[in-house]
Amino acid sequence: MGKEFFSFLKCRECGRQYPKKAVHVCEFDFGPLEADYNYEQIRHSISRQVIESREHNMWRYRELLPIDGDPTIGLKTGFTPLVKADRLAKALGIRELYVKNDAFNHPTLSFKDRVVAVALSRAQELGFKVVACASTGNLANSVAAQAAGAGLKSYVLIPADLEQSKVLNSLVYGTQVIGIHGAYDQVNRLCSEIAGKYGWGFVNVNLRPYYAEGSKTQGFEIVEQLGWRLPRHTVVPMASGSLLTKVTKAYQEAIKVGLIDQQPFSIHGAQATGCNPISTAFKAGTDLIRPVPKPRTIAKSLAIGTPADGYYAVNAMKSSGGSCEDASDEEIIEGIKLLAETEGIFAETAGGVTVACAKKLIATGRIPAGDSAVLCITGHGLKTAEAVAPHLPAPRLINPSLREFEALIANDEVHAAAA
C-alpha cells in the first residue's frame, strides 16, 4: 500500500518528471531532481495518533519519505531529544529556546544518520551492492557505519585534512576511506565523475534526491516534540544548504498533510565566516551564490565553497522572513563552550556556528526576544575535539593527599560542608 505515497522525481526548475531511479539531475536544464508525493493520499493515511503509535525513530514519518517498501536501514535512527534550553535561553536573552540534539543520533552521532538511512534503504531497493559518498566527515562516518551494518561494500571520499576523529570514525567500520588532496568541492567533483563511470550508489550524487529527503525528519520531529506546533524561529547550520531547505519543506508538508494548522515560521541560516557563500549572498540581497574557492574555518563539516542548494536556501530564508549570519572561529569556540556550560551538550564545530549565529540574531532583534526558537545541533563534539582542545584548561594535577586538595581548592568558590 505504501507504494503510492511516493510518486516520482521531479525537476525543481522545470517540473519535468523522472522515474524513481538513481538519477539526480534534469536532462533538459540540469536542475536538481526532488521526490514528489501524493499528498492527498498521505493526508488521508496519517494523523497525529497514527504517528504517535509508532516506534520512536525517523521512520514514523514513513509516508513522507521516498522509498517504496519497508525501510531496511536506520531502524533506530532519529527521534533525537528536543531539549528545553532555559539556561541557554537566559544567556542569549530569549523567552523560549530548544535545542534539537542530533549529536545524540544513532548510530554515528550526527544528523547525517537520517539522510543515510533513506539513501541506503533506497539503494537496497534499487539493487546497489556498493555505496559511496563525498563527505566533509559526518556523512562518511554514517555511510561507513550503516553500510557495514547492512553488509554493503562502501567507499568514502574525503578531503585529506579532516579531523583525526572523523577519519577514525570511518576507518573503524572497515570501509574504504580515500583521502583526496583538495577541498570538499574538488572531492565532490571527482565523485561526480566516478558516479558517472561506475555503477555505485553515491548517496549524495546519484542518490541525492532520496538522501536529501531524510533531513526532513529533523523538522517533523521538532513539530511533534513541541506538541504539534511550529517554533516561531528555527536556526539551521548551512554547508550545501540542503538541511535548511528540507527543514523548511518538512514544516510546509506538516501543514499540507493536516498534521498542524497553517502558522507563521521563520527559518534562519548559520555559516562559518571562513566559508560563507550563502550568508554573503543573503546579506547582499541576491540569490546568486559566489563560490568560495578556499574555505578557511574550523567548522570543516560546513566547508562547502560551492553550495548545491544555496539558491534554494536563500529563498527559503527570504520567503519565511528569516535571516542569515556567520561566525568566526573564535565565536564558534565560544558557542560550543556556551552550549556545553549552560545545557551540558557538547556539539561539534557546526553546533558552535549555530549557537554563535543565534546569539547575533537574537541580539539584533532579527529573532525577537519574546519569541520561541529551536537551534539545530547537528553533530557531537567529540568528532571535532581537536578544534576545541587548545581552548580548554588542562586538568589541575595533585598527589592523592587531602592537604594538597585543600590547598588546591582554597581559592575556588566551593567550600566543604561542615562535617
Added chain:
Amino acid sequence: MPIPVSIPTPLRPLTENLDTVEVEGATVSEIITALDKKYPGIGERLLDAQGNVRRFLNIYVNGEDVRFLQDKETAVKAGDEVSIVPAIAGG
C-alpha cells in the same frame, strides 16, 4: 575569429558528439546565438524562457563564471576559451 567552446557530455548529442566546437561572436550572447544556429536546439538548453543562463548551468570565459563578469554581455575575443559546465550537485 572563431572562439572554441567546450561542450559538456549531456549536450554533445546536439553537437554531433563534438566536445569542442568553434563559433564566431564578440559576446557570450552572440556565441550562444551562433551555437544555436549551427546546432539547432542547444539555445533553449542554455537559456531559460527569460533568456537568462540556466541556473544550474555555468558558462565560463577563461575559467571565470560569466555571472561574475558581465553575464551574457561578457566580451570574448580571439584567444579566449568558453566552457559550458553543468553545476555539480552534492554535499
